[in-house]
Amino acid sequence: MGVVVNGEFMELPERVVFVSDMLRHFDIHEKVVVVEINGEVLTRVEHQSTRLSEKDRIEIVHFVGGG
Amino acid sequence: MNHRYSRQELFSPIGKAGQQQISTKHTLIIGMGALGSGSAEALVRAGIGQLTIVDRDYVEWSNLQRQQLYTEEDAINRLPKVIAAKSRLTAINSSVEVKAIIADASVEELEGLAHGVDLIIDATDNFETRMILNDVSQKLGVPWIYGACVGSYGISYTIIPEKTPCLVCLLENVPLGGLTCDTAGIISPSVNMVVSHQMSEALKILVGDFDSLRKKLVSFDLWKNQFSEIQVDRLKKSSCQSCGTERTYPYLSFENQTKTAVLCGRDSVQIRPSVLIERDLETLERLLANHEGVVQRNPYLLSYTVSQHRLVVFKDGRVLVHGTKDISEAKALYHRYLG
Numbered sequence: 138m139g140v141v142v143n144g145e146f147m148e149l150p151e152r153v154v155f156v157s158d159m160l161r162h163f164d165i166h167e168k169v170v171v172v173e174i175n176g177e178v179l180t181r182v183e184h185q186s187t188r189l190s191e192k193d194r195i196e197i198v199h200f201v202g203g204g
Numbered sequence: 205m206n207h208r209y210s211r212q213e214l215f216s217p218i219g220k221a222g223q224q225q226i227s228t229k230h231t232l233i234i235g236m237g238a239l240g241s242g243s244a245e246a247l248v249r250a251g252i253g254q255l256t257i258v259d260r261d262y263v264e265w266s267n268l269q270r271q272q273l274y275t276e277e278d279a280i281n282r283l284p285k286v287i288a289a290k291s292r293l294t295a296i297n298s299s300v301e302v303k304a305i306i307a308d309a310s311v312e313e314l315e316g317l318a319h320g321v322d323l324i325i326d327a328t329d330n331f332e333t334r335m336i337l338n339d340v341s342q343k344l345g346v347p348w349i350y351g352a353c354v355g356s357y358g359i360s361y362t363i364i365p366e367k368t369p370c371l372v373c374l375l376e377n378v379p380l381g382g383l384t385c386d387t388a389g390i391i392s393p394s395v396n397m398v399v400s401h402q403m404s405e406a407l408k409i410l411v412g413d414f415d416s417l418r419k420k421l422v423s424f425d426l427w428k429n430q431f432s433e434i435q436v437d438r439l440k441k442s443s444c445q446s447c448g449t450e451r452t453y454p455y456l457s458f459e460n461q462t463k464t465a466v467l468c469g470r471d472s473v474q475i476r477p478s479v480l481i482e483r484d485l486e487t488l489e490r491l492l493a494n495h496e497g498v499v500q501r502n503p504y505l506l507s508y509t510v511s512q513h514r515l516v517v518f519k520d521g522r523v524l525v526h527g528t529k530d531i532s533e534a535k536a537l538y539h540r541y542l543g
Contacts, residue, residue: 180438
């Protein structure tokens with residue numbers, strides 16, 4: 138599946154179905170992240186239930202603590 | 205009359221009226237590391253009326269690569285950051301009233317310091333303090349600007365009580381591990397970029413131009429050439445314990461405070477006594493002189509080096525144990541030498 142993540146086009150493997158799968162694929166599933174799909178921000182619960190589709194525009198922001 | 209602020213006044217969204225506003229405002233900066241140094245300098249140059257800076261640490265050599273207010277002399281003298289910062293800030297703009305507080309910004313300190321300020325800038329290196337700061341902001345109705353960075357990555361969000369989601373709405377709970385410690389290092393451009401985001405928002409708030417606020421969670425990676433913004437309004441929860449309709453300010457309660465903290469990338473543990481005490485450093489120096497190890501003291505802190513560990517004792521009773529990340533080992537050393 139071809140999607141755009143943070144402005145960059147990329148192919149996701151077939152096993153990536155839900156947003157939570159994508160976070161695992163990027164190895165950021167243990168980080169605290171905010172995800173937006175096609176302009177709509179998701180709650181944490183929706184990461185599990187939201188299916189990705191071809192050409193989705195995805196924004197991912199992860200929280201860090203340094204300063 | 206000099207023309208100190210003429211270029212800022214020529215910038216029409218600020219103008220002379222905005223400059224006048226800025227000069228009457230009081231900002232509190234929590235943390236005087238890299239982000240705090242950058243924000244403090246920006247605000248002082250911009251002509252803020254009053255600035256309060258709080259930090260628990262002192263200047264070290266590893267700070268100088270990015271913490272713009274500090275010099276080699278400050279590192280040699282192990283000056284508390286806020287003391288070194290105040291002298292530099294006052295040299296930059298002597299008309300700003302700068303208040304320097306050497307302390308661990310926990311609940312009592314933050315509630316006291318935030319009273320009556322117009323804006324709080326987050327420049328801490330940990331989420332524990334941010335959660336307290338978030339509750340204090342909601343309780344007192346003072347806006348705050350989250351900012352953080354690691355490596356070439358940075359993030360910022362402006363939190364306006366009663367308007368935007370708060371940090372608890374965004375995070376849901378305190379992130380654990382991996383996020384605070386800068387094992388990935390940090391480059392100064394990431395610091396400067398976060399400071400730029402925070403300070404642009406700060407100026408808008410200080411001149412009362414709330415309509416121009418970014419209203420989005422912003423993040424970037426300067427090495428990977430990425431930039432991202434997310435509209436997060438939908439994440440505001442009416443059930444939030446910190447900003448919702450039946451709020452309890454959970455991070456202001458004693459149970460949620462820890463008394464020890466592993467410091468960001470420093471191989472150090474901070475131990476904070478459960479009651480506020482004042483340590484007599486002179487007496488302590490005499491006591492420790494009878495032990496093995498090396499004691500050094502300046503007016504603000506005492507440093508005691510024994511084998512591969514160094515204990516740094518502050519007047520307010522806090523102790524930094526360097527040379528370990530292990531809280532129980534740090535506590536053992538604390539009790540062994542300091543009772």
